[in-house]
Amino acid sequence: MVDYVLPSLPTSVIGSYPRPTWLRRMIKYYRMGRITEDAVQEAYDDAVTTIVREQELAGVDIPADGEQRRDEMVEYFAHQIKGFKFYGPVRVWGNNYFNKPAVVAKLEYPGPMTVEEYLFLRQVSTRPIVKVTITGPYTIADWSFNEYYPSKEDLVKELSNIINQELHALVDHGAQFIQIDEPALTTHPDEVEWAVDLINRTAKGIDAKIGLHVCYSNYDLLFPYIDEFSEISQFALEFANRGFSDLHKLKGFSKELGFGVIDVHNRRVESPEEVARAIRKAMKYIEPEMLYINPDCGLKLQPRSVARRKLENMVRGVLMVREELVKRGIRSIPFRKRV
Amino acid sequence: MQAFTSLTGGFPRTRSYADAVRRREKGKLGVDEFWDTVVRETKRSLARTARYLDYLTDGMYLCDDIFNPFIKDIEGVKRGWLVRFYDNNFFVRNPIVRGKIRLRPSPSTVDERIRLIKVLSKDNAFKGKSFRLPVPGPLTFTDFSVVETIDYSDNAQLAADYVKNVLNPLIDYVRGKGLVIEIHEPSLSTTLTGNVDWQEVYSNLVGDKESVHIIQYFNQPPLDALRTLSSRFTIGVDLVENPGLLDNLDEWLGEKPVIQAGVVDARNTRLEDPGETARRLKRLSDKVDVIIISSNTTLEFLPETVAHRKTRLLARIKNKLVR
Numbered sequence: 001m002v003d004y005v006l007p008s009l010p011t012s013v014i015g016s017y018p019r020p021t022w023l024r025r026m027i028k029y030y031r032m033g034r035i036t037e038d039a040v041q042e043a044y045d046d047a048v049t050t051i052v053r054e055q056e057l058a059g060v061d062i063p064a065d066g067e068q069r070r071d072e073m074v075e076y077f078a079h080q081i082k083g084f085k086f087y088g089p090v091r092v093w094g095n096n097y098f099n100k101p102a103v104v105a106k107l108e109y110p111g112p113m114t115v116e117e118y119l120f121l122r123q124v125s126t127r128p129i130v131k132v133t134i135t136g137p138y139t140i141a142d143w144s145f146n147e148y149y150p151s152k153e154d155l156v157k158e159l160s161n162i163i164n165q166e167l168h169a170l171v172d173h174g175a176q177f178i179q180i181d182e183p184a185l186t187t188h189p190d191e192v193e194w195a196v197d198l199i200n201r202t203a204k205g206i207d208a209k210i211g212l213h214v215c216y217s218n219y220d221l222l223f224p225y226i227d228e229f230s231e232i233s234q235f236a237l238e239f240a241n242r243g244f245s246d247l248h249k250l251k252g253f254s255k256e257l258g259f260g261v262i263d264v265h266n267r268r269v270e271s272p273e274e275v276a277r278a279i280r281k282a283m284k285y286i287e288p289e290m291l292y293i294n295p296d297c298g299l300k301l302q303p304r305s306v307a308r309r310k311l312e313n314m315v316r317g318v319l320m321v322r323e324e325l326v327k328r329g330i331r332s333i334p335f336r337k338r339v
Numbered sequence: 340m341q342a343f344t345s346l347t348g349g350f351p352r353t354r355s356y357a358d359a360v361r362r363r364e365k366g367k368l369g370v371d372e373f374w375d376t377v378v379r380e381t382k383r384s385l386a387r388t389a390r391y392l393d394y395l396t397d398g399m400y401l402c403d404d405i406f407n408p409f410i411k412d413i414e415g416v417k418r419g420w421l422v423r424f425y426d427n428n429f430f431v432r433n434p435i436v437r438g439k440i441r442l443r444p445s446p447s448t449v450d451e452r453i454r455l456i457k458v459l460s461k462d463n464a465f466k467g468k469s470f471r472l473p474v475p476g477p478l479t480f481t482d483f484s485v486v487e488t489i490d491y492s493d494n495a496q497l498a499a500d501y502v503k504n505v506l507n508p509l510i511d512y513v514r515g516k517g518l519v520i521e522i523h524e525p526s527l528s529t530t531l532t533g534n535v536d537w538q539e540v541y542s543n544l545v546g547d548k549e550s551v552h553i554i555q556y557f558n559q560p561p562l563d564a565l566r567t568l569s570s571r572f573t574i575g576v577d578l579v580e581n582p583g584l585l586d587n588l589d590e591w592l593g594e595k596p597v598i599q600a601g602v603v604d605a606r607n608t609r610l611e612d613p614g615e616t617a618r619r620l621k622r623l624s625d626k627v628d629v630i631i632i633s634s635n636t637t638l639e640f641l642p643e644t645v646a647h648r649k650t651r652l653l654a655r656i657k658n659k660l661v662r
Contacts, residue, residue, distance in 0.1 A: 087608055087641075087642040087644050087645050088642030088643055088644055088645075089354075089642060090351065090639070090640060090641065090642055091351070091352065091429070091639060092428060092429060092430060093403070093404070093421055093429065093430035093431070093432075094403045095352075095357055095360040095361060095364070095403075097357065098428070100428075100642070102608045142428065143428050145606075145607050145608040145609070146607065146609075147607065147608055147609040184428065187423070187426050187428070188426050
């Protein structure tokens with residue numbers, strides 16, 4: 001079903017975006033008890049308004065809210081889903097920590113977790129399509145301790161039911177493009193097979209375009225399963241960080257590709273020409289009608305000014321290729337909910 | 340049968356320590372002030388665990404991971420980029436090999452860790468405790484290394500040189516300081532190293548059961564490797580991930596083995612039942628003269644509060660085992 005028409009090579013973001021300095025300060029004050037809940041919520045709203053405007057000014061076609069209200073992608077949901085407990089942070093690398101949750105009881109859906117976020121994003125964006133991101137069941141399970149469920153598969157199954165309810169809630173409120181984030185998907189090769197089934201179950205019956213974001217992963221383990229993701233229409237994958245080395249593996253790719261052209265772990269701002277070159281390479285394997293353009297991953301670890309310039313150059317690079325596509329008679333593509 | 344308890348690898352950093360590292364990285368904390376924090380926080384954290392443990396480590400408080408900053412002490416090696424540590428949501432900076440490898444004559448990062456251990460040893464909380472110094476094993480080092488030199492055309496040569504030029508002098512050096520070397524060797528179980536023959540690599544390793552503890556974890560290693568190595572060194576096995584090892588002890592226990600039994604899961608917050616764990620261990624303790632009870636891998640995968648509880652658990656398992 002086609003609802004909207006988008007310019008060819010629609011540009012989007014993966015999700016997170018650096019928080020403005022003043023928001024970080026407000027969050028700190030709130031945690032110190034110096035400002036009220038209302039004040040910090042106002043700051044979150046203002047930050048989303050600013051960040052969405054920033055993305056739109058950069059020329060992004062499908063913005064997201066920059067996950068301004070989320071400290072961390074698993075923690076945010078674990079704080080809301082009933083049955084999680086937090087014992088304290090664990091180190092992930094160097095001196096960087098993650099507040100890893102533990103599942104200590106049967107997990108229960110707490111009611112809508114991201115609907116308010118979506119509604120606010122919808123309100124402040126001028127674009128017809130916006131993207132909502134939600135952490136997938138496998139990654140929530142993989143980045144949690146499991147004290148309750150007999151197996152990890154049982155835990156993922158429970159989480160897939162919960163996330164499915166959340167996706168239904170989002171669609172009920174008008175969401176049209178939802179991205180499930182599963183960076184952990186290929187971490188345990190022997191679990192990929194059942195994880196694919198459970199991700200399909202997560203997205204079952206959802207009347208929206210469902211994207212799946214998998215980054216910094218072994219795509220050799222992922223690609224053989226692409227056709228089996230019956231409920232997933234788009235894969236948002238990271239390619240810039242790996243120097244676009246795996247592009248040939250996209251031959252025969254049957255879904256839409258959200259093509260990662262910006263390295264989010266490097267402060268160097270890619271030139272528009274580099275972006276255009278990368279897109280042309282990808283088009284050797286993927287039809288332009290099946291190609292969306294985005295950074296590799298969320299930009300939250302970059303300074304805000306760098307993040308913005310990266311998005312601007314990403315869009316400039318896309319514009320260069322769009323001109324070439326116009327000569328081939330390709331000006332727009334349909335927004336497809338299902339591919 | 341004698342039973343001991345041990346800390347393996349690192350211990351989760353305290354929040355104060357993590358804050359100090361951040362301030363140090365931003366240049367807001369001087370060298371001396373930072374060292375004072377290192378001593379204070381390590382002492383505070385490990386003193387709480389020491390009463391439950393016979394073997395301690397430096398908690399790896401001065402380390403980012405098993406490779407860093409240790410690889411700074413190796414000539415021919417540079418610090419690389421972040422890569423996943425096996426199947427964990429934990430990342431290490433890999434070694435980049437750019438020339439012939441050799442332990443530096445003055446291994447400054449090892450010296451700093453030994454200096455910390457010496458400070459701890461003087462404290463009453465640590466009286467009578469043995470200290471181990473965790474470092475990567477040859478197969479693990481080779482697995483994670485990116486070779487950018489023609490000096491090593493194959494992994495076997497790299498692993499052999501790591502033993503000959505890095506580990507052996509380090510074992511002598513550490514032994515001279517009254518410490519035990521704790522060799523982390525999860526890659527004993529993997530095939531990533533391809534053409535590397537564990538037997539050949541380890542045939543040249545010096546030391547004995549007292550001075551060298553080789554700790555293997557995560558995937559199950561070849562049983563013949565365990566049998567051979569446990570005849571010469573103390574061997575740590577991961578009985579959380581590989582409980583089946585208790586079913587075929589005769590196939591992998593070497594001569595007069597000293598076995599570190601990794602029975603407490605360092606990758607899950609759920610607390611084990613000490614009675615049941617001791618009952619499981621009985622099969623092993625019946626066959627060995629010395630058993631060291633520990634977590635299966637480093638407790639750094641856990642939040643600090645849970646790591647303390649798991650350490651207490653080790654002592655309770657030991658008590659039930661020897662009772």
